Amino acid sequence: MSAGSLPAPAGERFGAMLGKILRHAWPVLVTQWAGIAFGVLDTAMTGHAGASDLAAMSLAVSIYLTIFVGLMGVVHALIPIIAQHFGAGRHAEVGRAWGQGVWLALGLSAAGGTLMLFPDAWLSFSGEVAPQVRQGVASYLHALVLALPAALMFRTLYALGTAVSRPKLVMAVNLGGVGLKALCNWLFIYGKFGLPAMGAAGAGLSSAIVYWSSLAAGLWLIRRDRYFDKFKLRLGKPDWPALRELLRLGLPMGGSYLVEVCAFTFMALLIAREGTHVSAGHQIVANLAALSYMMPMALGVASASLAAQAIGAGDARLAQRTGQAGLLLALAGAVLTAALLVLLRPWIVAAYTGNAPVAAVVMSLMPVIVLFHLADAMQCLNTYLLRAYKVAVVPLLIQVLALFLVGLVGGWWAGFGPGRGSLEPLRQLLAPQAPPGAGTMWIMAAIGLALSALLLHGWYRRVARRAVLAS
Structure with missing residues (x-):
């Protein structure tokens, strides 16, 4: 074998993979x-x-x-x-x-x-x-x-x-x-x-x-x-068979999108009970979360596209390594975003509002948003990587359980429902100045996302490993 045809060292291959994902993601x-x-x-x-x-x-x-x-x-x-x-x-x-x-x-x-x-x-x-x-x-x-x-x-x-x-x-x-x-x-x-x-x-x-x-x-x-x-x-x-394939994969994917959108919609409706200032503060925090989500979503789309290309080429190991590179980039990006949210929060809040009561609500919820984003980034990447393998039903079921039942329904139960005040010690630890209902709902949303990320990652590893063993 000539020197020019030798495979690149593993570290260089992984570094090249990171660069390829970033070029696709931006x-x-x-x-x-x-x-x-x-x-x-x-x-x-x-x-x-x-x-x-x-x-x-x-x-x-x-x-x-x-x-x-x-x-x-x-x-x-x-x-x-x-x-x-x-x-x-x-x-x-x-x-x-x-x-x-x-x-x-x-x-x-x-x-x-x-x-x-x-x-x-x-x-x-x-x-x-x-x-x-x-x-x-x-x-x-x-x-x-x-x-x-x-x-x-x-x-x-x-x-x-x-x-x-x-x-x-x-x-x-x-x-x-x-x-x-x-x-x-x-x-x-x-x-x-x-x-x-x-x-x-x-x-x-x-x-x-x-x-x-x-x-x-x-x-x-x-x-x-x-x-x-x-x-x-x-x-x-x-072509009805082709359309059925699209719907078989697309309907649960659309369901996952809806679960996320509806969770935010109903959060806003419930938190509005605590008054105009709290509702306005929540909307700013939700907008910050949505803007932060754009980065892991772009990495997820890029990683999943490249992994799916590798799957189509019959290279399950390359698909697995692409997923690992995407997860690493998403984690690094999420940590960087979280650090910026912490370090720049006075300027971020000032850019959004000059209303003192609204700004106070936003500041009080910022510590929870950091945890929310870290969990959101990882659940996003794992969801997209599973779609690369044409797996969409299990992610939908996991998200209904974690985001809707645990995050939204659990947040309502502990923040406004029969269990009101049951998470007060945790709220006092993470967001002591936050309005009780809004603080509790954001904490439960973060917990739901963390649970979703763990379950999705476990399922992704199972799917990727089985594909490697079958290749």
């Missing part, structure tokens, strides 16, 4: 930040249009995200499926799977759009809603019905680019979409150049224009990129 992270910017623009710009418009948009976005996130999770089943085809060199199957994903996105759009056409059914959970707010919610959601097909079809491009190690394509489109979103919001929310001032409805129309433009731009870029020629991307006819 465009995913930027893409997610760009997506968050859409919501920030809607909130900030609609807020200047009037209080009723802001209230309408906040309610409508909550409804839309509940629907969209669940459906998006189903479409994301394309990522491990396409990545395994790509790793195995089945390029024609990559194009075929993508086409079936487009059909799935269209079918899901019809179902989700139907749910959005009846906002009164959703608003019945919110009690009395002012007529102008109710009308704003309906107008915003009806505009987003037009956006949903484009948003879900664009997610098929996201899945394709991620699975075949071309995530920068979607990143470029999303960054361009942020600028277009700001312009369209300005035109339609405030009524510039003779257009009517549409308020919250204008923000919804703006989203529809941006999503359809992003879809067109993404398709145009893929058509011009010769890298995608070998996949022979095509829509084809609906």
Whole structure:
């Protein structure tokens, strides 16, 4: 064997693997930040249009995200499926799977759009809603019905680019979409150049224009990129066996997404019992947790995509080592994020609010957020790695147990229900200045995430080990 053909030392191989994951992850992270910017623009710009418009948009976005996130999770089943085809060199199957994903996105759009056409059914959970707010919610959601097909079809491009190690394509489109979103919001929310001032409805129309433009731009870029020629991307006819495979993996994935979103939604509803300042402080803390989550999620997407490629290539050991590298990066990133949250918390809180009572609530909950994020990062990575092996039902069951029953129901029981005060010694230890209910719910949420991370990691190790032994 010549010197040039000798395998690289194990340490270099692992180091190269870490670098490969990071190169794959950073465009995913930027893409997610760009997506968050859409919501920030809607909130900030609609807020200047009037209080009723802001209230309408906040309610409508909550409804839309509940629907969209669940459906998006189903479409994301394309990522491990396409990545395994790509790793195995089945390029024609990559194009075929993508086409079936487009059909799935269209079918899901019809179902989700139907749910959005009846906002009164959703608003019945919110009690009395002012007529102008109710009308704003309906107008915003009806505009987003037009956006949903484009948003879900664009997610098929996201899945394709991620699975075949071309995530920068979607990143470029999303960054361009942020600028277009700001312009369209300005035109339609405030009524510039003779257009009517549409308020919250204008923000919804703006989203529809941006999503359809992003879809067109993404398709145009893929058509011009010769890298995608070998996949022979095509829509084809609906293939029911292929669609069943997507649904078999996608439905539990969408369920997992919904469990996480609904847990935050119901936390907010329960914590609102402690008053406006506590509710506002909780929203800031929840936003911090969501921003912190973007890093492990990007690493999870990248690690799972590369692991799925290795699985498709028949290299179970490489898939296992890729998972180990991803877990190490996620742990290091989570520790760094936690350290920044601790060291910079006065400046972070000041950036969010100048209201002293709200700031005090946020400061009191920050120690729990550090623990919450560490657990959240590890449960996120293990969930994505299991999806690389097309394992989604067990993670869903674990998350229902840990996040919903232990975290949410347990938090309600100990914070507001029959067991109120039972966790007071632990709250006094971790967050002594925090409001009792909010502090208890965040502690139980962190415990639920930690339990989820442990159970998911145990199951992931079992799946990865069995794949190595079978290879």
